[in-house]
Amino acid sequence: MTLLNVERVSKSFAGVTVLREVSFDIQAGEVLALVGENGAGKSTVLSLITGLLTPDSGTIRYDGEPVRAWSPHRARAAGVASVHQELSLNPHQSVAENVFLGAWPSRYGLVRQGDLVARARPLLERVGLDVDPRTPAGRLPLGAQQLVELAKALTADPRLLILDEATSALDDDQVRAVFRVVDDLRERGRSVVIVSHRMGELLTVSDRLTVLKDGEVMATRRRDETDHDDLVRLMVGRELSDLFPAKAAPDSPQADPVLRAAGLSIPGACAGVDLELRPGRIIGLGGLQGQGQREVLRALFGLRHHSGQTEVDGRPRRLASPREAIRRGIAYVPEDRKTEGLHVVRSVRANLALPSLRVLAPARALTTVSRRRENELVEELIRRMQVKTASPAQEVRRLSGGNQQKVALAKWLPARPRVLLLAEPTRGIDVGTKREIYHLLRELADEGMAVLVTSGDTMELVGLCDEVLVMYEGAVVERLAGAELTEERLVHASVVGHSTAEETSRA
């Protein structure tokens, strides 16, 4: 029996098509894996199933009936439960209160804590979590919080359980506990949709795998018809002629590093990261999502307290605040443009001029900004970056994601930074603009800038970077350059957590 049927569903955001005519189905008592690179549209598909989003076109049938006015509330009532990588726990309430969030068992309208705790215990046990249900959820380690989410999803005895990167913060024992729950659900005729970056896990637990690429379904395979390599080929395979610019010649003489970090550590985020950024080189930080890449960038820009040594031009410098980092010639284009990169309700002009106010109003803080010089500067940047904007006065939030990203990057250029840090520089951006940004980054590198990029997109790292450091649980586990820098090697190191060389030597 088919429980869920997704038929030719499309969805776009702000003109960017995220899903194109996606179709797949889930049988009762089946575990289906959704596979794809970051940005392939997996999360959007899941949001459509759980009612957080509605499709632009196409239909979703649940239990044979097309769903109408689908919402999280209705989906839940119909037996759809989900566990996401982003936690939906209330950190200030107890584990027991969170497990029953929104559906607390009550008697005469009153919720008794003792009752909550007693009912939460077996659920926590089922997911292999041994904690006091009275502990505030926010005090548990991340992995345990994820298991609390799973326990919460199980309270309603769901017909369809969605696991969206639900094992990302779990250790092996915890993953096994999750899979026991999945197997148990399957035996009882329930269905599970699972999304994970860990391909090995998916090949163990799922019955069928649907591969998504750039918002389209590439194939749906039974587990026994496919293997790891087949899936990677489906996920990655695509033509990319001149998407990426030529790389720096590998044997060209290397300049001295502009920025060097040794033993960079942030408690809970990364440990002992060494890196050297040289003029003319683009270095990538790869790995699964949330292995500390973002925190390394934030630390180098002085946004995160860190320990370890940082040197600029061979001299030890403390990078304790963005102000100091900027003074040392470091620029940062963050992952979340809207909160850290841009003032989205202000104009393109205001955003572009902000880092250059010292230049535009040179003498003292009290001199006024020269409108003429500001205009010249802004016009020049818009031309150079080919920002598509109605006028410099347009609010940044009205621009498309790609143009917003160009503004976030362009605003640093007048200050002639020597180090450029970019987090997820092309997330949510269409291919054409991606290409422009890749070529621009290479241009800047050729002019002598040192560039450090984090990305969850393996193709991007391989195509763009001269060298890629793969991070796993906060440590650099592999450095790939030249001929060694391939998507396969990169994905392998990201998933396995150590280098290929190490593996062969072990075997």
Added chain:
Amino acid sequence: MRNRLETAVRLSGRAARGNLDLVGLCGLLVVVLVVYQRLDPTLLEPATITILSAQFLPLILAAVGQTIVMLTGGIDLSLGAVLSLGMAVFVINTADGTMSVVTAMVIALAVTVLAGAANGALVAYAGLPPIIVTLAASFLWGGVTLIVLPQPGGHVPTGLVRAYNLGWYGLALPAIAIAVALVLWKVVKTTRFGLTLYAVGGNEHGAFANGVNTRRVKIVAYGLAGLFTGLAGIGLAIQTGSGDPTIGTPYTLNSIAAAVLGGISFFGGIGQMRGTLLGALLLGLLTNLLLFTGISTFYQMILQGVVLVAAVAVKTLATRERVA
């Protein structure tokens, strides 16, 4: 040793942490009470308790209302205006006789609950920031109050006023009213709604994604705040024996001060009502204490400001570790 300490901390869980915040406040309260006792040796006599509880009731109940709104992550700047409104509606409807007093109370409370729920509806459905909605509402209800009761006046049965302020067969009525209100809150907090209140304040998106009707929660929360604010207004009317259309204004900021002092987070989801109670008592006693000392009211205000900032700063610094 360290391990044992950690285990102990973990085992004692939330209750201990909640209380830990309050231990400091309790200590401060004891100090204030001791000094108070020195200056006014009748502090613990029934008559004084009656008078003080009559004096503190409006602030305590207003702070209870404010706390409910703040727990959802909101704030109610119209509280003072709604308090005056409740008071005004009450005094123009009362006449001698138990039934008429009860009727007037019901009408007044209905008005304040509706005023609160209107705030909640605007916040929930129009998606407007609570601070703007309630700021606008404070003007609106302020104007309505002046139409209902253009100048101080109105009538509260003298028997009731006397019984309330001087004790009724030896019972401190206002103290009982406060106790009843707090028990009422305790019950509300134990209902699903009470847990939802904390859930919405702590992680609104999470609550929504789990099927909580976050809009209804907000409307009910603001309505409930209206109820407690109305009770505060009625208490104030009975204490003073008449109505005053502008007397409520200071309660807006004082109620916020009491809640913040009591450890209620501005961002919602954190805090206990007993903290608010302590905060309100502290503010009230401190004001009285400064009156005794005969310092100019100007200095009293300065001191109040300093105490508030110091208390919040100490609390924030002491608990910062948890956030990091």
